[in-house]
Amino acid sequence: xxxxxxxxxxxxxxxxxxxxxxxxxxxxxxxxxxxxxxxxxxxxxxxxxxxxxxxxxxxxxxxxxxxxxxxxxxxxxxxxxxxxxxxxxxxxxxxxxxxxxxxxxxxxxxxxxxxxxxxxxxxxxxxxxxxxxxxxxxxxxxxxxxxxxxxxxxxxxxxxxxxxxxxxxxxxxxxxxxxxxxxxxxxxxxxxxxxxxxxxxxxxxxxxxxxxxxxxxxxxxxxxxxxxxxxxxxxxxxxxxxxxxxxxxxxxxxxxxxxxxxxxxxxxxxxxxxxxxxxxxxxxxxxxxxxxxxxxxxxxxxxxxxxxxxxxxxxxxxxxxxxxxxxxxxxxxxxxxxxx
Numbered sequence: 001x002x003x004x005x006x007x008x009x010x011x012x013x014x015x016x017x018x019x020x021x022x023x024x025x026x027x028x029x030x031x032x033x034x035x036x037x038x039x040x041x042x043x044x045x046x047x048x049x050x051x052x053x054x055x056x057x058x059x060x061x062x063x064x065x066x067x068x069x070x071x072x073x074x075x076x077x078x079x080x081x082x083x084x085x086x087x088x089x090x091x092x093x094x095x096x097x098x099x100x101x102x103x104x105x106x107x108x109x110x111x112x113x114x115x116x117x118x119x120x121x122x123x124x125x126x127x128x129x130x131x132x133x134x135x136x137x138x139x140x141x142x143x144x145x146x147x148x149x150x151x152x153x154x155x156x157x158x159x160x161x162x163x164x165x166x167x168x169x170x171x172x173x174x175x176x177x178x179x180x181x182x183x184x185x186x187x188x189x190x191x192x193x194x195x196x197x198x199x200x201x202x203x204x205x206x207x208x209x210x211x212x213x214x215x216x217x218x219x220x221x222x223x224x225x226x227x228x229x230x231x232x233x234x235x236x237x238x239x240x241x242x243x244x245x246x247x248x249x250x251x252x253x254x255x256x257x258x259x260x261x262x263x264x265x266x267x268x269x270x271x272x273x274x275x276x277x278x279x280x281x282x283x284x285x286x287x288x289x290x291x292x293x294x295x296x297x298x299x300x301x302x303x304x305x306x307x308x309x310x311x312x313x314x315x316x317x318x319x320x321x322x323x324x325x326x327x328x329x330x331x332x333x334x335x336x337x338x339x340x
Contacts (some may be wrong), residue, residue: 018052
């Protein structure tokens with residue numbers, strides 16, 4: 001298990017600062033931190049240990065779990081020359097342990113999205129406020145007066161317009177979420193606007209807005225075409241994860257390049273995206289249904305305020321899911337070489 005995050009937190013150091021000190025790109029160090037790197041140079045490990053004033057086993061116990069005795073001996077010898085001590089783990093690591101498994105990735109996206117919510121309240125307030133405005137509109141048109149009111153208000157034009165604005169709000173904070181995660185919870189990076197990154201993300205945002213518009217105003221109802229468009233979106237979004245995640249870092253990976261790199265991973269990406277977002281979506285819909293049947297406006301507002309906050313978390317979660325899908329396996333050099 002990689003413990004670098006804990007060491008950084010204990011020493012009040014950001015991943016960006018550590019990357020500058022050891023001469024690594026932020027993206028490469030982020031991949032190391034999340035446990036997704038296939039290997040690490042021993043000289044790099046030693047430099048990190050020097051900066052964090054720790055031993056190799058404190059941050060990367062898996063580095064000693066090599067089946068090659070010569071490499072183990074080399075690691076031990078190098079650490080001795082650098083004044084470090086080797087700390088092999090008590091049990092050998094399994095093959096492929098450099099990658100987090102499905103459930104570790106699942107834990108990561110929920111934990112880190114919640115961390116973003118706490119670290120960047122101003123940014124996360126964007127989808128929360130827009131969601132709350134939508135609930136205000138829904139209360140005014142009688143959507144929560146009962147099942148009949150909910151059915152009547154479902155296609156209300158004003159509600160759909162605010163719903164479109166909410167979709168845009170959820171999409172736009174993806175810029176900050178990706179930068180926050182790539183920098184190892186770097187709050188400053190999340191708030192900082194950099195022209196190359198903003199320019200590329202504007203393209204991503206425009207395409208996401210187009211998809212949202214088509215879903216809300218064109219391909220509506222339960223027609224075969226609408227269902228086909230929904231299925232297409234569920235499959236297309238994971239395949240362009242690298243296009244979406246690279247843009248906030250100022251790196252261009254075209255949608256077609258992302259699809260070519262990720263199509264073999266589609267079953268994993270689709271399953272992960274679905275499982276990661278499903279619990280919050282269930283709660284989100286449950287709060288809305290609860291407000292329809294809740295007795296009295298005060299109780300309805302409690303549920304709707306809670307739902308607004310949940311949507312903020314959901315927005316951060318979607319950004320974290322995109323980041324994990326983008327770097328899950330063998331990220332391209334153009335993404336790994338990003339310098340913050």
